Amino acid sequence: MTIAMAQNDIMTQNDILAQNDKCNNNFKGEYINFMDLTYKKTNVYKVADKKLLDEISAYGEGYKKFLDNSKTEREAVETTVKMVEAKGYKPLVLGTKIKKGDKLYYNNRGKNLLLLKVGSANIAENGIRILVAHVDSPRLDLKQVPIFEKSSIAYAKTHYYGGIKKYQWLTIPLALHGVVVLQDGTKVSVNIGEDDSDPIFYITDLLPHLSQEINEKPVSKAFPAENLNLILGSIPMENNDKDAVKLNVLRILNEKYGITEEDFLSAELEAVPQVKAKDVGLDRSFIAGYGHDDRVCAYPEITATLETETEQTVLTVLADKEEIGSEGNTGMQSIIIADIIDQVAQSFGVSSALVRSKSMCLSADVTAGFDPHFASAFEEKNASYMNFGVTMNKFTGSRGKSGSNDASAEYIGHLRQVFAKDNVIWQTSELGRVDLGGGGTVAKFLASLNIDTVDLGVPVLSMHAPYELISKADIYQAHKAFSAFIK
Ligand code: MN
Numbered sequence: 001m002t003i004a005m006a007q008n009d010i011m012t013q014n015d016i017l018a019q020n021d022k023c024n025n026n027f028k029g030e031y032i033n034f035m036d037l038t039y040k041k042t043n044v045y046k047v048a049d050k051k052l053l054d055e056i057s058a059y060g061e062g063y064k065k066f067l068d069n070s071k072t073e074r075e076a077v078e079t080t081v082k083m084v085e086a087k088g089y090k091p092l093v094l095g096t097k098i099k100k101g102d103k104l105y106y107n108n109r110g111k112n113l114l115l116l117k118v119g120s121a122n123i124a125e126n127g128i129r130i131l132v133a134h135v136d137s138p139r140l141d142l143k144q145v146p147i148f149e150k151s152s153i154a155y156a157k158t159h160y161y162g163g164i165k166k167y168q169w170l171t172i173p174l175a176l177h178g179v180v181v182l183q184d185g186t187k188v189s190v191n192i193g194e195d196d197s198d199p200i201f202y203i204t205d206l207l208p209h210l211s212q213e214i215n216e217k218p219v220s221k222a223f224p225a226e227n228l229n230l231i232l233g234s235i236p237m238e239n240n241d242k243d244a245v246k247l248n249v250l251r252i253l254n255e256k257y258g259i260t261e262e263d264f265l266s267a268e269l270e271a272v273p274q275v276k277a278k279d280v281g282l283d284r285s286f287i288a289g290y291g292h293d294d295r296v297c298a299y300p301e302i303t304a305t306l307e308t309e310t311e312q313t314v315l316t317v318l319a320d321k322e323e324i325g326s327e328g329n330t331g332m333q334s335i336i337i338a339d340i341i342d343q344v345a346q347s348f349g350v351s352s353a354l355v356r357s358k359s360m361c362l363s364a365d366v367t368a369g370f371d372p373h374f375a376s377a378f379e380e381k382n383a384s385y386m387n388f389g390v391t392m393n394k395f396t397g398s399r400g401k402s403g404s405n406d407a408s409a410e411y412i413g414h415l416r417q418v419f420a421k422d423n424v425i426w427q428t429s430e431l432g433r434v435d436l437g438g439g440g441t442v443a444k445f446l447a448s449l450n451i452d453t454v455d456l457g458v459p460v461l462s463m464h465a466p467y468e469l470i471s472k473a474d475i476y477q478a479h480k481a482f483s484a485f486i487k
């Protein structure tokens with residue numbers, strides 16, 4: 001193509017297209033349709049046959065169930081452990097020898113899960129295929145001393161987790177999920193709001209009639225975080241004047257869970273939207289749900305890991321704490337992933353530095369789907385479109401790619417071949433228009449271990465809202481991409 005263009009450098013692209021019929025041999029003398037020189041994204045539904053349509057629809061049903069059972073990182077880990085145990089996975093014990101054919105899981109403190117399937121291929125030559133997604137999502141965490149009473153109503157104070165638009169959390173049904181560790185070490189699981197007979201929790205908003213002052217404020221100032229307080233109750237306990245409602249709430253908590261106010265000091269309670277995943281649209285092409293970011297990538301990672309026949313060694317990670325910077329011992333900055341790679345390498349008498357250098361990783365995280373209502377937030381050629389497949393972000397970051405893992409052309413070139421072989425429909429995007437904002441993922445933490453890594457995930461509309469939207473076609477392409485990658 002380069003040579004042909006050089007000989008005809010006075011021709012415009014339009015001239016060339018106009019001569020398409022006459023001039024259809026490339027510089028090697030092979031037939032070429034000049035339209036093949038252009039790149040176009042593919043709408044999954046424009047190329048899907050009946051079989052693919054059925055697969056897409058069936059896959060969405062499984063995902064909705066997973067999502068409804070996995071509203072917190074702890075629940076996502078629990079749900080996944082059940083799925084993998086049913087397929088013969090056993091707990092991995094740190095420091096023990098690993099053998100070919102092993103199927104193991106390492107449950108890191110109930111919030112971070114690593115699945116290891118050891119293949120027959122030589123890890124000194126092939127390294128490990130690594131899939132990473134995160135299972136924490138934006139939410140409202142209860143503070144450590146949460147309960148107070150004002151104007152005869154008892155509330156629980158929250159501290160939001162991850163990036164949220166605070167107004168979206170007002171006047172929606174909320175459920176409380178999590179654990180309370182009592183003084184004697186007993187761990188009490190809490191799940192209030194999901195059962196049809198359960199009460200829910202609620203944060204109030206001001207009526208529009210009296211909102212003139214609030215309406216004048218910028219959104220970032222109009223909804224103070226300290227007002228994100230959950231209503232716990234309003235019936236006072238008899239024979240008590242001061243904090244009688246709060247006392248009654250504590251009485252109920254003590255009767256039901258055996259906990260006291262002090263026990264909140266060692267609790268992790270998360271207020272999450274009390275919503276179930278639902279099909280959206282008359283054609284049922286979308287799914288609305290809480291926490292698509294990033295369970296919409298975690299689920300296809302798990303299904304690809306469990307269903308794909310492969311000789312490769314595969315490490316699949318469900319990470320915690322991504323939404324707050326991948327910190328802590330359950331986040332992707334934890335050394336646990338390196339420890340497990342070390343353990344595999346040592347078991348086969350191979351240098352772990354060598355194994356890591358040969359390994360490849362897909363950092364599976366969601367990206368922003370193009371929304372025509374907010375078109376100016378995107379740059380249309382480099383946006384991710386709903387139903388156009390799983391999306392690769394070569395880089396993330398902000399202000400000149402800062403803070404980003406910028407994957408290499410060589411690695412992306414390799415993945416193009418892998419995906420083409422299995423007919424994966426995929427696209428590329430940037431997270432919005434340059435200099436508008438930005439975001440990061442776990443990719444850079446994997447890359448810092450000297451592992452080729454790129455972001456590949458599902459586009460989401462209304463990302464980080466209590467009820468987000470994804471396309472069934474895109475999540476199914478994510479499953480196909482992860483499967484092709486670990487083959
Ligand atoms: Mn994410």
Ligand code: MN
Nearest residue numbers: 162293323464
């Ligand atoms: Mn996120």
